[in-house]
Amino acid sequence: MLKAHCHYPGRGWTVIEDLDKISDLRADKDNLLWAEADFRRLTRDEIDAIAEEFELDAFDVEDAQTINRRPKLDVAGAxxxxxxxxLDEEHGQLEPSQLSCFVGDDYVLALHHGAERTLAEMRGHWPKAGAADYKGGAAFLLYTLLDVVVDDYGATADRLEEEVERLEESALSVRVGPAFDRQLYGLKQKLSRLRRYALPTNRLLDAVMKPEGPAIVPSEHAHLFRDIGDHLGRVTDQIHNIDDLANAVLELRRSEQTAGLSEVNKKLTAWAAIIAVPTLVSGVYGMNFRLVPRDGQLFGFWFALGVMAVAAATLYVTFKRKKWL
Incomplete structure (x- = not known):
């Protein structure tokens, strides 16, 4: 179902209940119209009706319906x-909800796949705006939308930064195990998903500020989009810093695992050497030679045991001093 909000000069925002009035509202260029709908709740007939109302090409509607697109700004007919x-964290992963906006001079049609939270936050900014802000037309609506999106990316980056710092403290202070590795891997996954959508938004902002066609943003509103760009630049730097720290923690973890494996190998080698000497002596005395020292004598057996015990004890003390055991 399509929901519409119209800003009348001097009267503020009004929710449009009768959607048949949209054509008349669009005809008055003093009005500013925002319309939104969730693709998941629209029937084919409703999608066709929206496309007809806003004069959208079927190919453009299909393009908007295709999920997992990267952030972009394209020309779609008129x-x-x-x-x-x-981005929402679900089951330990960041899941994207795509929002496709068709932008005209004085209206924006937003068709999305579950992005209600972002749209609700965006609408919450409208009453705080002054009359001068609304003179920007659709550019003002884009500003409020992108401002919320980038703020959300920043909040996500803050959470990931806190998470990687906790992992760093754990890696340095306590003995960690497989659960730590799973947490670190999950962090890297979330960071990769955030990077996938945050970094291309830089190019999207550049396209909004410097379009190939007619200007989208009036000069008096350009500073608002520059502020978003500055914020997104800080988020981008933060993403790189988190990635560097996560890689450092991962390298530390690998070093600890290598060191632990080396300790195990040293212990195995030491015990193998200790066991090898008695095995060698007993093997020699087990040969079928006729002339073996002390063989056949009264104390020959005890002599062989003594040699094995002394050799094993000597090796044990030596390895213990070298901290191999």
Whole structure:
């Protein structure tokens, strides 16, 4: 079901209950219209009706329906098609909800796949705006949307930064095991997903600020988008820093595992040497030679045991001093 909000000059925002009025509202260029719908709850007939109302090409609608797109800004007929994403942590992973916006001079049509949280936060910013902000038309709506999206990326980066710092402290202070490795791997996965959607948003902002066609953002609103770009730049730096720290923790973990394996190998080698000497002596005395020292004598057996015990004890003390045991 399509939901619409219209800003009337001097009257503020009004929820449009009768969607048949959208054509009349769009005809008045003083109005600013925001319309949204969740693709998952639309029937084929409703999608066709929306496309007809906003004069969308069937190919562009299909493009908007295709999920897992990277953030981008494309020309779609008489409209601009902007794609961005909401990220939510579910079952230890960041899951994207795609938001495709068809942008006109004085309206934005947002078709999404479960991005209600981002849209609700964006609408919460509208009452705080002044009359001068609304003179930017659809550019103002894009600003409020991208501002919420980038703020959300920043909050996600903050959580990942806290998580990697906790992992670093654990790696340095306590003996960690497989559970730690799973946490570190999960962090790397989430960071990769955040990078996948945050970094291309830089190019999206550049395309908004410097389009190939007519200007999208009025000059008096350009500073707002530059602020978003600055914030996104800080988020990008933060992502790189988190990745560097995660790689350092991973390298530390590998070094500890290598050191642990080396300790095990040293102990195995030491015990193998200790066992080898008695085995060698007993093997020699087990040969069928006729002339073996002390063989056949009264104390020959005890002499062989003594040699084995002294040799094994000597090796044990030597390895113990070298901290191989």
């Amino acid at each position: 409209h601009l098609l902007l794609v961005c994403h909401q």
